[in-house]
Amino acid sequence: RTSEPWRDFDRSQVYTADLESALHYLLRVELAVHGTLDGAELKVFKDFVTLVAKVTAESRTSIRLEVDLLGLLYPVGGSVVKLMETLSDWLLSLPLQQIPYQAILDLVDNKMKISGVFLGAELRWVGCQGSRPGLRGYPCSLWMLFHVLTVQHDATPTALDGSGLEGEAAPVLQVMRRYIRTFFGCKECGRHFEQAAAASMDQVTTQEDEVLWLWNQHNRVNTRLAGSLSDDPVSPKAPWPSPALCPACHEESNGVHVWSHANVLAFLRRHYGASNLNPRYSL
Ligand code: FAD
Structure with missing residues (x-):
């Protein structure tokens, strides 16, 4: 981000631009190394998309609705939420056991433009800006996304009803665990997270525990990484x-x-509730 201007931000807020950029990076970069999604991998991806679509849509404070070109009703705003909903419906409607990554990219890039839903072609880090290239960015935004999901699931526990995920004791954490294990580009991070999950995630049985488990685990990682090469002096761990x-x-x-x-x-x-999401710099 050498040529990008610094974006002023408030550390007491969460920026939707970071959450959107997380999804953008995840769909266009992290997934791209998988030529075809099939079997267990495809299930992990579908569950992740369902979780984001259901939990974020359900917890919106806005009750205004608009009708898009497909004739579907969506809460106004949040083109990324629309994108995840469209993606989720599309994935669930496909009886295929395999989906080429190219088909997902094609949907993200082209098909959804028809309904005015698209993910901007830019990554825009705000609360996740690094003071130099290589610091912060995507991993920071992925933590934030999952914190938002634990908190919003706690606020609207029925959001996952009918999704197939409602039977799990800690659905947000379990989907995160499977996503990190299967797709997260930092394999060392994945191994650490899996160890922590195996040690104590099965003790999490309530939405409140989900929120606190993730907070506590994140702090353990912060403590372990303080002073390491990934520590940004402007945002020390x-x-x-x-x-x-x-x-x-x-x-x-x-x-x-x-x-x-x-x-x-x-x-x-x-902090991670819907009313603290700041749309400034959003795509
Ligand atoms: P981050 O730690 O990414 O935090 C992002 C933001 O979240 C902070 O700016 C703050 O606003 C908020 N935050 C901070 N702490 C908490 C908390 N406890 N609860 C809630 N919100 C909080 N890197 C490694 O080198 N080794 C690893 O093993 C490793 N494991 C990881 C596991 C996962 C699941 C993830 C998503 C990332 C992992 N990383 C690991 C990356 C590392 O944790 C950081 O994300 C990365 O170094 C960027 O750090 P950051 O300074 O932007 O802040």
Whole structure:
């Protein structure tokens, strides 16, 4: 991003441009190394698309509806949500056991333009900007996307009804686990995440636990990576949220720092909730 101007942003907000860029990168770059999706891989991808489409659509605050050229009703705004819904419907309607990546790309690039749904051809990092190329960007936005999904699923627990995912104890985390294991380009990250998931994910049984499990796991990664090559001096890795961002999250017990889990949960619900999504810089 050498030639790109710095985009001012507020660390207490979540930018839809980062979430859109995450999906853009995922669909156009991460998936592109898979010539054909089939069997278990195709199922993992379908579940991921269903999760994003259902959870983000259900949790929108807007109740205005518009009719697009296909005659379908969508909440106004969020072309990426529309794209994921269209993709989800398309994937579910196909009885195929195999889908060439090219067909997915073709849908993303061309077919959906007809209905005014498309994913801009640009990556625009805002809260995930790195101070130099190679830092932050996609992995940052993928964490953010899954935090948003855990929080929005907690806000609308019925969103997944009828999707086939509602039977799982921690559907957002399980879909994330399978996505990371199958597709995430950073294989070392995938191995670490799989270890953490195998150790404790089966103890997660409520939506609240899903939100807190992911927060805690992310902090473990932050602690492990603090001071490493991937640490951006402008956005140093540290336990999150900082006392500046959430004073009530931090407590002291016998002179030792402890998290107030109740206040962390309340903070995460607010921070990653639909009303804290900032559309500035959005595609
Ligand atoms: P990130 O850690 O990516 O965080 C993005 C944003 O999320 C922060 O700016 C902040 O706003 C918010 N945030 C920070 N902490 C939390 C929290 N605890 N809860 C909620 N929100 C938070 N890299 C490796 O080198 N080794 C690994 O093993 C590894 N494992 C990974 C596993 C996964 C599942 C993912 C998605 C990424 C992994 N990465 C790993 C990448 C690494 O964690 C960072 O994403 C990357 O280095 C970019 O860091 P960042 O400074 O942009 O902040």
